[in-house]
Amino acid sequence: MLSLIALSLVTPQIALDAGVALTMNDRHVIHNARILISAAGNIENIGRQSGVAIPEGYQHLSFPGSFVWPGGVDLHSHTQTGGWGDINDMVHPDNPELRTLDTIRANNQLHKVGRAGGVTMVNAIPGSGTNISGAGTLVQLVNSSHVEDVVYKYPGSVKVAQGYNPERGDDLGASRMGMWWMLRWYLDRADAIAQADSLAKHPDMASIAGIFQKKHPFLVHTAGARDTYGTVRMFQLEAGVPVVVSHGSFNGFAVGKELAEVNARLNIGPRNFDFNVARNAQIRGLVEAYESAGNTDISIQTDASVIPQEEYVYQATLAERLGCSTWTALESINVRPASQIQINDRLGCLAVGLRADLVVSSGQPLDPRAAVEIVMISGEVVYDISDGQMY
Known part of the structure; x- marks a missing residue:
């Protein structure tokens, strides 16, 4: 029996x-x-x-x-709590010791509906209220109410925010000069910890030190030409660590050619186009703009629930409608994000x-x-x- x-x-x-x-x-x-x-x-x-x-x-x-x-593999999602709660802790401007792992509500309604839209994996990350908001978790949208079953990889990434949003963290994080100084200070510390392989002795820095050991990437909220390229310069070119540029909106594509020259990883959304009266009131599709500048490593995202989790694939539909090539739009759904988040050895195609x-x-x-x-x-x-x- x-x-x-x-x-x-x-x-x-x-x-x-x-x-x-x-x-x-x-x-x-x-x-x-x-x-x-x-x-x-x-x-x-x-x-x-x-x-x-x-x-x-x-x-x-x-x-x-x-x-x-x-x-679909959505690299920028806040649906792990089942709502908008518990995604920002803004007591300090830098919080690398925080993590989304403890906030996950397995198989919540947002994930159930996201599944119905073709999403199988989300990078569940903290919000952008501070400069470093903590470690994200890769969550597979399986039909289980047990957290142990839905966690695919922890950490999946470390969330950093550049530009205007993290100014809410206040203190030294209220200015770009302060934010960039602190980020470089944390990068230097994490590099030393990684080289000494002493992550267990520094649990507050372990998630960042793991990036220097190429275990997972930074995912950085950034927008505007200055901050978009500044993110690539600081993390990819100076520190030599894997980084995914997330958003890239508000004229970020103005440095598209320079990003293409260094093979930047771009994660575009939830805003799918830019409208600027200074460009003769032109509406420009963001994925198309980056692709036209020579970029090939492009994924899309929802910033869910800014865009509902179930509309993830529709983000690629809009990207194609706004001018990008069909194959770039298709690849932005699965194979590109899987590669960017370093899990393409197991899934993505x-x-x-x-x-x-x-x-x-x-x-x-x-x-x-x-x-x-x-x-x-x-x-x-x-x-x-x-x-x-x-x-």
Whole structure:
């Protein structure tokens, strides 16, 4: 009897058929696609149905008129608490010892609806009320109410804010001169701790020191040409650490060419365009502006709940509508953010050996008329439109 119960709890092996697979692996497209998924939740094989046989015992799921693509990875999200609460602590202008890990409400309603929009992973980060607001957590949107099940990686990043928002932290953080001096002071300390490999002795600095050991990146709220390039100069060029420039709005693209020269990682949103009367009242799509300047490493984000978590993919739709190329928009959803946050060795594209984090939609993902039909995380179906459409 116990063996039968144990057998029923085993994740089934799945053969998933779809009309088109957007693998996001070197922009490879497979028509009449078939994906074999192991009981461990990894992709065993992917190819055309005519060339991939379904092994005995596999559950067969068929979506002949649909698209399958890697799940969305939103690098800038505040939905971990289920609302707007507990994302800013502004007692001090720099708080590297704080973390979002303790604020996570697993499988909250915002994450459930986000799942229905094709999001499988979020970088749950603190707000931008201070210069350094703490460590973020990569949260996988699995259907579980246990925090241990939803945490994919901690730390996932460290949140830094530049420009106007962190002036709310006051004190020395009320000016750019003060903020940049403090950031460099923390970077110097973290570098020394990382080189001595003494993170355990400095828990207040461990999240930053881990960045110097290339375990995860900084994610920096920044906007405007001065601060956007200043972020890249300070973190990437001076300190030599991985950094993701998040937002990049309010004329940040004016330094787009200079950012492209150093292969900056750009995470654009929630604002998708700039409007400026000084440019003849021109509306300029931000992703298009950065792409036109030569940038290729671009992801989109929601800053959820500024933009609802479930509208993550729609951010890429708008980016394409405002002028960026279709492939840049598609890559901004999954493969680019997975690479930027340093988890592309496990997910972000449909390839043998990677996790089966995928979405099946009734049309091309950038088409706002297309509905998400099923969502899988590590081979497990976590959303099925047949159980009731949520978005």
